[in-house]
Amino acid sequence: MSGIYTKADGLPSSAVTVAFRDRQDALWFGTDLGLSRLIPGPDSPQQQPPILISGLRIAGDSQPISALGESEVSGLILNPNQNQLSIDFVGLGFAAGEGLKYQYKLIGANEEWSAPTDQRTINYAGLSPGKYRFMVQAVTADGITSPSPATISFTIMPPFWQRWWFVILTLALTGLVAAAIIRNRVTRLIELERVRTRIAADLHDDIGSALSRIAILSEVTRRQGNVEAAVSEPLGVIAGASRDLVDSMSDIVWAINPNKDHLRDLIQRMRRFASDLFTARQIEFSFDAPGEEQAFENRSGPAPPGLSDFQRGRQQHRASLPVHASADRNANRKEMADGESCG
Numbered sequence: 618m619s620g621i622y623t624k625a626d627g628l629p630s631s632a633v634t635v636a637f638r639d640r641q642d643a644l645w646f647g648t649d650l651g652l653s654r655l656i657p658g659p660d661s662p663q664q665q666p667p668i669l670i671s672g673l674r675i676a677g678d679s680q681p682i683s684a685l686g687e688s689e690v691s692g693l694i695l696n697p698n699q700n701q702l703s704i705d706f707v708g709l710g711f712a713a714g715e716g717l718k719y720q721y722k723l724i725g726a727n728e729e730w731s732a733p734t735d736q737r738t739i740n741y742a743g744l745s746p747g748k749y750r751f752m753v754q755a756v757t758a759d760g761i762t763s764p765s766p767a768t769i770s771f772t773i774m775p776p777f778w779q780r781w782w783f784v785i786l787t788l789a790l791t792g793l794v795a796a797a798i799i800r801n802r803v804t805r806l807i808e809l810e811r812v813r814t815r816i817a818a819d820l821h822d823d824i825g826s827a828l829s830r831i832a833i834l835s836e837v838t839r840r841q842g843n844v845e846a847a848v849s850e851p852l853g854v855i856a857g858a859s860r861d862l863v864d865s866m867s868d869i870v871w872a873i874n875p876n877k878d879h880l881r882d883l884i885q886r887m888r889r890f891a892s893d894l895f896t897a898r899q900i901e902f903s904f905d906a907p908g909e910e911q912a913f914e915n916r917s918g919p920a921p922p923g924l925s926d927f928q929r930g931r932q933q934h935r936a937s938l939p940v941h942a943s944a945d946r947n948a949n950r951k952e953m954a955d956g957e958s959c960g
Contacts, residue, residue: 628653666717666755668763672705693771700744700773706737708755708763717755720762725749746775817870832859
């Protein structure tokens with residue numbers, strides 16, 4: 618047998634002054650307080666020290682624990698503010714004067730066993746929401762551990778704004794708000810489309826027909842044989858001005874018509890205008906609009922109804938530059954050809 622013996626084992630004093638073994642192999646120890654005899658024998662098998670939870674406090678409030686201790690505590694559901702725990706535990710040693718140490722770990726925060734310590738209370742503060750399992754075991758001086766650790770299983774619930782139902786509710790409300798905004802925007806755009814269509818129809822039907830009537834009546838009156846020359850000329854001016862106003866009104870109606878917001882419509886109108894202008898003056902021309910082929914191939918839909926007159930003017934100006942340059946070049950070519958023939 619081997620071991621360390623102290624007053625807890627029966628020695629009168631820890632200060633041994635003399636030791637002696639007799640013929641029967643008994644050991645005698647002399648101290649300043651008396652004589653002790655030890656009869657050696659085989660070492661008894663060491664038992665594993667059991668471990669028990671003796672106390673539990675959550676956020677300062679004591680929890681019901683058996684007076685004899687418990688080896689397992691489970692099913693604890695804690696609120697977000699109950700994230701401070703204080704745990705008491707105790708191990709049972711069977712050898713006289715045996716000193717126990719303890720190891721513990723908190724699964725969910727630290728997966729490793731702590732270093733052996735003689736403290737029998739552990740505190741945890743500021744734990745995050747989640748699932749945890751506290752485990753503790755006793756360790757003897759010879760390194761023998763408890764047969765099974767004592768455990769405490771608990772769950773700290775997250776705040777309401779981190780729970781699944783709140784996240785789903787927030788996403789649903791965000792989707793509803795976005796849908797309402799989009800629906801309101803689409804409704805306004807549709808109303809604007811209707812207003813523009815109504816304005817275009819009214820201008821074309823009312824003002825256009827009235828100006829056409831003035832132009833026709835003026836022309837008929839001017840062509841009558843009994844009309845004096847002094848009256849015929851003003852009637853011609855009125856008829857010409859009426860026709861010009863009809864053309865201008867046609868441009869305005871076309872510009873505010875939502876069905877004419879495609880780039881291909883602008884290109885077709887410019888081509889028609891250039892044809893009417895240059896053909897009447899017998900000028901050869903070529904029409905080359907940037908992105909013309911792409912405009913006719915891409916028919917994804919109309920441009921936003923809010924396109925301003927300034928933007929339309931810029932588009933018309935940019936697309937018309939190649940037309941004027943081509944017209945001037947052909948006009949110059951025609952003048953040079955006439956000069957050579959005259960020479």
